[in-house]
Structures are given as C-alpha cells and as structure tokens.
Amino acid sequence: MQTKPVIKLDVIHKVYHTGEVDVHAVRGVTLEIFPGEFVALMGASGSGKSTLMNMIGALDRPSSGNYLLDGIDVSTLDRDALADVRNEKIGFVFQGFNLLSRTSALENVEMPMLYKRQRIQAHAQLERAMHALELVGLGERADHHPNQLSGGQQQRVAIARALVNQPSLLLADEPTGNLDSQTSIEIMGVFQKLNDQGITIVMVTHELDIARYTRRNVILRDGNIVSDTMVANRLNAENELQQLRTAQQAVKLAS
Amino acid sequence: MRIFASLKIAGRALRRNKMRSLLTMLGIIIGVGAVIGSVSLTTGATKQVEDQVASLGENVITVFSGNFTSGAMRGGWGSAPTLTVEDARAIAQLPHVLAVSPEVRDRAQILANGLNWNTQVMGESPDYPQIVNRSIASGSMFSDQDVRSLAKSAIIGKTVVDQLFPGENPLGQTLRIRNIPFQIVGVLAPKGFNLFGQDQDDIVVVPYTSHMHRITTRTFVNSILVEASSDKTINQAQDEITDLLTTRHRSKEPDFTVRNQADLMDRVSASSRAMGFLLAGVAAVSLVVGGIGIMNIMLVSVTERTREIGIRMAVGARGADILVQFLIEAVTLSAIGGSIGIAGGMIFSWLIAFFKDWPTVTPSVWIVIAFISSTIVGVISGFYPAWKASKLDPIDALHYE
Numbered sequence: 001m002q003t004k005p006v007i008k009l010d011v012i013h014k015v016y017h018t019g020e021v022d023v024h025a026v027r028g029v030t031l032e033i034f035p036g037e038f039v040a041l042m043g044a045s046g047s048g049k050s051t052l053m054n055m056i057g058a059l060d061r062p063s064s065g066n067y068l069l070d071g072i073d074v075s076t077l078d079r080d081a082l083a084d085v086r087n088e089k090i091g092f093v094f095q096g097f098n099l100l101s102r103t104s105a106l107e108n109v110e111m112p113m114l115y116k117r118q119r120i121q122a123h124a125q126l127e128r129a130m131h132a133l134e135l136v137g138l139g140e141r142a143d144h145h146p147n148q149l150s151g152g153q154q155q156r157v158a159i160a161r162a163l164v165n166q167p168s169l170l171l172a173d174e175p176t177g178n179l180d181s182q183t184s185i186e187i188m189g190v191f192q193k194l195n196d197q198g199i200t201i202v203m204v205t206h207e208l209d210i211a212r213y214t215r216r217n218v219i220l221r222d223g224n225i226v227s228d229t230m231v232a233n234r235l236n237a238e239n240e241l242q243q244l245r246t247a248q249q250a251v252k253l254a255s
Numbered sequence: 256m257r258i259f260a261s262l263k264i265a266g267r268a269l270r271r272n273k274m275r276s277l278l279t280m281l282g283i284i285i286g287v288g289a290v291i292g293s294v295s296l297t298t299g300a301t302k303q304v305e306d307q308v309a310s311l312g313e314n315v316i317t318v319f320s321g322n323f324t325s326g327a328m329r330g331g332w333g334s335a336p337t338l339t340v341e342d343a344r345a346i347a348q349l350p351h352v353l354a355v356s357p358e359v360r361d362r363a364q365i366l367a368n369g370l371n372w373n374t375q376v377m378g379e380s381p382d383y384p385q386i387v388n389r390s391i392a393s394g395s396m397f398s399d400q401d402v403r404s405l406a407k408s409a410i411i412g413k414t415v416v417d418q419l420f421p422g423e424n425p426l427g428q429t430l431r432i433r434n435i436p437f438q439i440v441g442v443l444a445p446k447g448f449n450l451f452g453q454d455q456d457d458i459v460v461v462p463y464t465s466h467m468h469r470i471t472t473r474t475f476v477n478s479i480l481v482e483a484s485s486d487k488t489i490n491q492a493q494d495e496i497t498d499l500l501t502t503r504h505r506s507k508e509p510d511f512t513v514r515n516q517a518d519l520m521d522r523v524s525a526s527s528r529a530m531g532f533l534l535a536g537v538a539a540v541s542l543v544v545g546g547i548g549i550m551n552i553m554l555v556s557v558t559e560r561t562r563e564i565g566i567r568m569a570v571g572a573r574g575a576d577i578l579v580q581f582l583i584e585a586v587t588l589s590a591i592g593g594s595i596g597i598a599g600g601m602i603f604s605w606l607i608a609f610f611k612d613w614p615t616v617t618p619s620v621w622i623v624i625a626f627i628s629s630t631i632v633g634v635i636s637g638f639y640p641a642w643k644a645s646k647l648d649p650i651d652a653l654h655y656e
Binding site: 054060084094100114115161165 | 569570
C-alpha cells in the first residue's frame with residue numbers, strides 16, 4: 001500500500017509502576033494500519049491488548065516508542081492535546097455502550113460535538129447527529145432514551161456517537177461483549193458496512209468467530225505481536241444473518 | 256463548550272435527583288430567606304423611625320441652654336438661665352436661618368368647660384408650626400402682633416380637645432391656664448406619639464411673650480428652635496449659631512448645646528448599621544453552612560458520575576470542560592437556592608406586613624447582594640469537587656464501577 005498509515009506504532013513499550021513490581025504490559029510493538037483497514041486486535045487477558053488499545057485511543061501515552069496517528073506524534077502530547085486528538089481523530093465504541101442515561105439517543109450522539117474546538121452551529125449539529133443515527137439505522141429512534149433501547153440499539157447509538165465527528169479511526173473495545181450472538185452479528189454488519197464506505201476500524205476482541213468478520217487479525221501475547229494475518233474467508237454479516245433466520249424459521253416450522 | 260449546553264447538562268443532572276437537589280439548596284434557601292426576611296423587617300422599622308425623625312421637622316436645629324448647677328444640685332438641659340429672647344432675635348438674623356422660635360416650657364393644670372387637665376404649656380413664636388412640621392387643623396396660628404401684645408391666645412392639640420371639649424368645637428372658647436383666661440384660636444392637626452412615646456397632641460401653645468410674662472415670670476427661654484434654610488446649610492447654620500452664642504455669652508465654656516436633626520438621624524442610622532452587621536454575620540454563617548452542603552453533594556455527585564466523566568473525556572472533553580460543567584452545576588444549585596430564598600424572604604416579610612401591620616421594605620441592594628453572594632458560594636464550594644473531577648484519569652474513570 002502506498003498511502004500513509006492511519007496508525008504507525010514504532011517499538012512501543014508500556015511499563016506500569018505499581019507497587020514494588022514493574023509491569024511491562026507492552027514490549028516493543030511495531031504496527032502499521034492503513035486507511036480502510038478493518039483490524040481485530042486479539043489476545044487473552046493480560047496479553048497487553050487493552051493497554052495497546054488505550055494508547056492507540058490516545059487515552060494513555062507509551063513509556064517509550066513513537067506513535068503517529070494520522071501523521072500526528074501522539075506520544076508527546078499533553079492532556080488537553082490528547083483530549084483534542086480523541087475528539088477529532090478517534091471514535092470510541094465500548095463494550096458497555098457507555099451512553100449517558102436519561103439522555104436521548106440524539107443528545108448522546110451530539111455530545112462529542114460539544115467538545116469540538118471549532119464550534120458547530122446548533123442546527124448543523126442536529127443535522128450531523130441525525131445523519132449519524134440514520135447511518136446506523138436508528139433515525140426514527142432519536143428521541144429514545146438508552147433504557148428504552150435494546151442492547152444492540154444502544155451499541156448502534158454508541159457507534160453513531162463515535163462517527164459524528166468524522167474521525168480517522170473507529171476504535172471498538174469488545175463491542176459485542178455484552179450482546180447475544182445474533183445481535184453481535186448485526187453489529188458486525190454495521191461495522192462491515194461502515195468499513196465498506198472507507199472507514200478504518202480497529203476492534204479489540206477475544207472472540208475468534210467475531211474476528212472472522214474483520215479483514216486482518218493481529219494477535220498479541222505477553223505484550224508482543226505473535227501473529228498478523230489477513231483473514232482468508234471473511235464472513236459476511238448479511239449472509240450469516242440470512243442463514244440464522246432461515247435456521248430459526250426451520251425450527252419454528254418443525255415444532 | 257457552550258454555556259447553554261452546560262446549563263442544560265447541569266439542569267438535567269439536578270433534575271435527576273430532585274429531592275437531593277432540593278435538600279442541598281435548603282441551606283442556602285433558609286440562610287438567604289432569613290436574611291432577606293429580617294432585612295425587610297428591620298429596614299421597614301428603621302424607615303418608620305426615620306420618617307418619625309423627619310416628621311419632627313426638617314432641618315431643625317435646637318439650641319438648649321446649659322445645665323444649671325447650684326452648689327451640689329445639677330439641673331437638666333435647658334434649666335440654666337442662659338438663653339434669652341435677644342439670643343433668638345440675633346440667631347434669626349443669621350444668613351442660613353429661615354425661622355426661629357424661642358421656646359418656653361411648663362407643665363400646668365388647665366381648666367375649661369368645668370373640666371381640668373394637666374398638660375404641657377409651650378411658649379412659642381408664630382413660626383412654630385412651620386419649624387416642627389405641623390399644621391393647624393382648624394382656626395389659625397397666633398400672629399406676631401399677638402406676640403408683641405402678649406395676647407391671651409392659645410393653640411391646643413387634639414388630646415387637649417378630647418379631654419376638655421369632648422364633642423364640642425373648642426374654637427373661640429376660653430381656657431384657663433394658672434387662672435388666666437386664654438382664648439382658643441386654633442387646633443393643631445393630630446400627630447400621634449413621637450419616637451420617645453410622648454403624646455405630641457397633649458399640648459397647649461401660647462405666644463412666648465405671654466408665657467414669660469403672664470403664666471410664668473421668666474427672663475430666659477428653655478431652648479430655641481431654629482429652621483435652617485436647607486439640609487445642605489444645616490451644619491453651617493449650626494456652626495454660625497455656636498459662634499454667635501459663644502460671642503454673645505462671652506463664656507469660656509459653652510453654656511448651651513446645639514443639636515440638629517441630622518445628629519438624631521445619625522444615631523438612628525448607627526443603630527440600623529449595627530443591625531446590618533449582625534444580619535451580615537448571620538448571613539455569612541448560613542451561607543458557609545449552605546456552601547458546605549453543596550460541596551458535600553457535589554463530591555458525592557462527582558464520585559457517582561465518574562463513568563460519565565470518563566465517557567466525556569474519552570470523546571474529547573478537556574479537564575477545563577469538566578471543571579466548568581461541575582462548577583455550573585454547583586452555581587446553578589446555589590443560585591436557584593438563593594433565588595428561592597429571596598422569594599421566600601420577601602413573601603415572609605409581606606405576610607408580616609399584611610397580618611402584623613408592620614411596615615416592611617426589601618431593599619433591592621440586598622436582593623442583589625443575596626443573589627451574588629449565593630452565586631459566589633456556589634463557585635467556591637463547587638470548585639474543589641469540580642477540580643477533582645477534571646483531574647480524573649480517563650481510563651480509570653471509564654472503568655469505574
């Protein structure tokens with residue numbers, strides 16, 4: 001690939017100084033992710049994938065090594081600058097959805113725009129939030145509160161929120177961890193659709209079958225990358241859902 | 256971060272825990288309400304007193320003769336024979352003096368209509384009603400001619416009318432003071448009790464010359480009432496009177512005392528100032544207590560909403576954004592509490608005014624002070640929790656359970 005990478009990790013180390021023992025969570029990871037990629041970051045707990053994820057998400061800084069995000073050296077930025085990078089370059093999707101309760105879907109989606117350094121007119125803000133909700137298929141539920149939405153719908157709202165500032169990178173931390181298998185496939189379908197539109201996605205997961213919906217799997221163990229492969233037989237969420245429905249139909253007919 | 260958006264977030268956070276927000280505000284509400292209520296009551300009372308002082312006459316200077324000392328016996332103000340009618344005439348010539356009345360006072364048993372009554376008999380000049388800000392309800396004031404001719408004319412107050420002429424028109428009737436018949440030429444408009452609880456209508460006024468030569472045999476006056484030309488010249492007039500009398504009396508120590516209405520007013524306002532300090536102290540204490548309540552609840556709120564703070568930071572909120580959000584929340588709490596307190600205090604004072612017939616005035620400056628200080632309390636008590644929130648680590652905050 002000739003284009004500039006979205007993520008360029010160069011011998012990243014992360015050491016936590018907790019108590020007497022230093023924990024070396026990430027030990028020299030070098031990784032490049034290019035625009036339009038859909039990467040699953042995998043590994044058992046303790047493999048350092050969460051730490052790596054935090055650093056990619058500009059929530060944390062590496063102890064050593066360089067991290068270029070969209071050409072910006074994130075490893076040297078201060079707190080405020082990191083906040084701005086998160087606001088403009090990264091969209092987060094969390095395992096626990098992390099929506100604000102008692103706040104409508106629309107307002108949840110609008111939230112990142114409140115913290116943008118360049119102000120957006122109120123009506124433009126509303127328009128963009130509505131557009132993002134329509135993109136994840138929730139246009140008609142804009143005024144619903146999180147407790148009126150199913151888990152899958154809540155995660156869609158979270159995805160819309162992640163997209164609303166048009167980030168360079170969508171970062172998903174176990175996005176299907178709290179969802180049943182069918183809803184998980186639906187959410188993977190949303191990601192695939194967004195990826196097809198050219199959005200770069202990095203997803204942390206420990207579920208192998210979920211990783212098969214992505215294009216590239218990076219496996220970590222003990223703070224190092226042990227495997228980095230392109231997915232050979234990528235699953236298509238549409239097809240899988242179709243099959244699932246047919247199977248359910250069959251069960252219903254049989255009973 | 257837009258202020259409007261912050262206010263909306265703050266409003267939502269406060270509505271989420273209505274009962275808690277109300278209880279938190281209660282400290283501020285009660286403090287501000289108590290202050291506004293008591294300020295309204297004392298301001299009303301002070302204003303009433305000031306009105307009464309003003310009703311004693313505007314720009315009035317009173318010259319008392321010194322206290323009389325004979326051997327070991329000491330008389331009160333006005334007892335020493337030092338002020339004369341000539342002094343009064345000289346004072347009348349001063350540039351900033353509008354009117355003068357030499358005053359002679361005596362208590363006497365008076366008879367009329369077969370009834371008798373003990374009252375204050377005053378000798379005054381025809382300028383007396385003007386100086387002390389009183390009007391003649393019926394009849395007329397005696398004239399300068401009456402003063403010159405030692406006329407047996409008298410003006411009486413309403414209490415005297417009620418006691419001696421119940422249900423009758425006293426005008427033209429005869430009144431005997433120390434067995435000397437005086438004709439009633441006028442009745443003073445009623446004025447009620449003064450600041451010191453004296454009945455200002457229990458009074459008979461005669462020309463000072465008649466008083467000094469017919470009722471008593473005096474060559475001195477008890478005091479001299481002087482009206483200065485305006486409130487701006489009153490102090491100058493007072494100084495001139497002092498200089499004039501010092502020269503006239505050629506005394507080393509002043510054998511007279513000069514007081515003006517402004518002195519009395521000063522004393523009234525000094526007491527209301529003292530009351531004001533007391534109230535300010537109460538207000539400060541209650542606002543501090545209210546502020547501690549707000550700080551406490553804001554700390555709880557920050558802990559409860561750690562995850563929300565984490566989410567906001569993850570999507571790009573800077574520490575300052577979080578700080579402002581929580582500050583606005585604290586200020587909203589205290590400002591709403593302050594407003595409710597102001598309204599409550601005013602309603603309370605209106606109720607007092609309505610049911611207890613006590614004049615109450617809520618000075619607008621106190622409303623402003625109350626609102627601003629409750630807002631400041633919000634800023635101060637909200638700052639530490641907000642600062643704490645802004646310093647949270649986004650990763651820890653996100654994973655807070």
